[in-house]
Amino acid sequence: MASQYVPQDIEEKWQEEWEKLGIYQAHDLDEKPKYYSLVMFPYPSGDLHMGHMRVYTISDVISRQRRMLGYNVLNPMGWDAFGLPAENAAMSRKKHPEDWTTSNIKYMRDEQLKKLGTSYDWRREVTTCNKDYYHWTQWIILKFFENGLCIRKEAPVNWCPDCQTVLANEQVEDGNCWRHLETRVEQKMMSQWFLNITKYADPLLNDLDKLVGWPERVRVMQQNWIGKSEGAELVFTVDSKPNVQIPVFTTRPDTVFGVACMVLAPEHPLVKELTAPECKEAVEKYVDEASHKSELDRMSTEKSKTGVPIGTSVINPFNGDIVPIWVADYALVNYGTGAVMNVPAHDERDFEFAKKFNLPIKQVISEDGSKVESMTEAYTGPGTMVNSGQFDGLTNDEAKKKMIDWAAQNNCGKARTQFRLRDWLISRQRYWGCPIPLIHCEKCGVVPEKEANLPVVLPTEGVQITGEGGSPLKKMEDWIKTSCPKCGGAARRETDTMDTFICSSWYFLRYPDALNPKEAFANDKVNYWMPVDQYVGGVEHAILHLLYARFFTKALRDLGYVNCDEPFTNLLSQGMVTKFSPDSGRIEKMSKSRGNVVGTTDFFKKYGADSARLFTLFAAPPEQELEWNEDGAVGQYRFLGRVWRLVSDLIEVGALSENDKAPSMDSLKDRAKPVLKLVHKTIKAVTKDIQPPRYVFNTAIARLMELVNGLGDYLRDTKAVENAQNLSAEEKSLLGFACRHLLLLLAPMAPHISEELYQQLPSRKGKTGSIHTETWPTFDEALTVDDEIELVIQVNGKIVNKISARRGLDKQQAEEIALTDNKVKDKLNGSSVKKVIVVPDKLVNVVI
RNA sequence: GCCGAAGUGGUGAAAUGGCAAACACGCUACGUUCAGGGCGUAGUGCUCGCAAGGGCUUGUGGGUUCAAGUCCCACCUUCGGCACCA
16 A cells, blocks of 8 residues: 555645746746736735635636646735734734734745745735835825825814724724724814825726626625716805805706705805804704714614704705705715705605704605695605796606706706715824825925935834824934925925825736836836736725725826726635634624634644645635635545545556556447546536636536546456556556546646645656646547436426437437337326427426 | 625535536444544435335425526525715
8 A cells, every 4th residue: 555645744845846946937028828816915914814725725726727728827925014903013012013014924924825835926025014115105106196196185084093093984884993893983174195086986987897807796896886976066055145155966956946955064164154143052062963973873873864954045046945054964074065955855865854844845756747735755756847947847857957957057057976986095193004205395385205215214213102192103203304305495204104005006016027126117017917817805805905906007007107907807706704703703704803713724734735725615616605614624635635545556556657648548448438538527627617707616626526536436346456467558548647637637726735646657757847837638528428328208397217328319219219118108198298398418308 | 775696405515497416524334453533335305105116395485488496576584785975
């Protein structure tokens, strides 16, 4: 008997060998067709868990197979290394964020990713907190600043009291901080840096249609997030102050004749100015209360509307109605114009508001053309215009257009598109992030740092991280003090750092030219590799990261730095790995903060990396959520053990041919013929399964198991191992062929064991080169079909018999077989046959 | 409330409208001088039956079809996204 399968004996050996051989290096500008395979890079938290392992395995299998298919594959890896956990660690462990991050990276790279047997080109490793990298993050922000895409403005912002920093909208979940799900986000007015992503709202929305290689669900999520609404801006004039005009945004300009009141958001700048003296007290009280409510409070307090009138009125420009102005917190200051026209008859929310405060409800659209005395609920459907002056009788759709035209002609409105997407708030009052390369000069205002002075280095010496009192950079006077790049006078550096999502919005552009000290990326290299052919990542990034990355790509394209306008041609959005969390008592996404992680190290020690890879691939198809349960893992270990024994037994007894000649069907014994067919069938099935758009690795593995089981049966039946000395050349050739192909097909998924056994094959004697640079197997279509088939015989759709028959029977022959079958005759029992359906080579259905 | 995805054995899961449950895990029995997650063989959807054999089965209820897990309609449940967005 041959040696036992001990993964620990072979895995590290091959990992070192592969690195020495450099087989995973990508070649810039090579003539081979390029394939850019990318996986979302991790935050270096210090430990990779099974959720990570699943993504990296999937992406690695894709990369490895593409390499075997003859592509010049770029499969890089890096670290999303700025971020708050490093600061928290600094406080709790008294370790500098940089040291903490660096040692985490080292551990995760050398002990976890490399030991998983991944095929990265490590020469291109990118670490976002390294000067060499964030130099170019800053450079991009300068370019954005020069082109008006990076702006400073006063705006209501989300403030997380735990993080002591502002958050982007995308980082607020249900009114809570995405990082501290128990912490309510507060609203504050602050002057902050924004990226003008709304400028790209339309292309970001429209180009989703181009992304046919993306999962539908992700496109829908982005579409919802961008949230385009078309309608009109209508201008109402204040009754008592004819020079004050208030625009509202509405998607229903057709209902303007039914306006009952105007509603301003509590933060609306005109509230103070327009409040009548007798209402002042009540309005101030209301506004003050609203400001203390977080967004969550505003939503979660019972759905009933609140609000107070401010004692002034506006004139409806369409019919001259004078309607009161109210202030109510259901109007949001940062959507539309912060002011809403309230039409109770045709909006459910407005209806509720009007009912509560006794406002008049006037019908202006009728479902059937008739007028109604009083309405019991809002009618939001289509219909005919009523009570609307010259527009009466039109359908409301026609009226919409005509009324917008009328408003434009009369200077009281225009068509307007409104997006739910808001500008991206990027400044953070934190230390461990990329410094914003802008300088405040008393004379010149905000001045960009000179390109030649980049990077603006984040100071590492003398930083005090306490978690209190805002950014630690604020206290670093020596660092803050600088001179103005424009006038040379005294000036101060911006102390806010960037949202880390900026760093990850362009990292895929750096890999193509990761070591370039002179520019972010050379034009020819980035355009050779981009766009990414296959991106793999968790569905949890469906909005945030993917939207930002698309925005960066489009902006950089418009500035002339890249050619492609979408960064990721194909996206595999892998399902989350979940597990019961003792903290919450629920099944949740595996993550450190939820206390339900399963690390990789123990798993590798127990079963080896190959089994770990197979297990995560086998447990479920990649897009599906996977609840972690290790019980099935042993099955993969056993399977690899069977592969090992099968191949090494055959090698030991000399049952494998010493050349690569394929056996010929004709010269094989009858018992051996199906084995050759099985190999061809397996090549066909596995190839199909692990390629797009299927990517179903679980069934690919199942097919390999069937091959191994089939080979095992054959060896048992023929006693080939016991009687190896009697094997004919053709049989040896068959067994050699089968083993070689088994290993080639297994190679992308279980790279170590397949390499180890492959190199031991007798046919490899005197040859060099890794299995991972071999050519992916091809199959003979003719050998994937059987001559004998099993014909299923049905009567009225129910199976009565299964008869083995020759492939390729015509309909009449098949029909005859069915009708002469005894079981069919029994069922017929004298009744007449109405119809016979024949599915060639599959089934005959006799209908009686 | 709106949008999307999904509901199949004890478990993870397979099935271009054509044999439901491939492949595994688990379990049962047997074999192996095998100490414990070793290896091999056979069995294993549910149900009636000693058996031969029969009946039932893809969340629920309808429909289309010779034929439905798969297509259509309604509903239920779970998960995910959006949500006072005017």
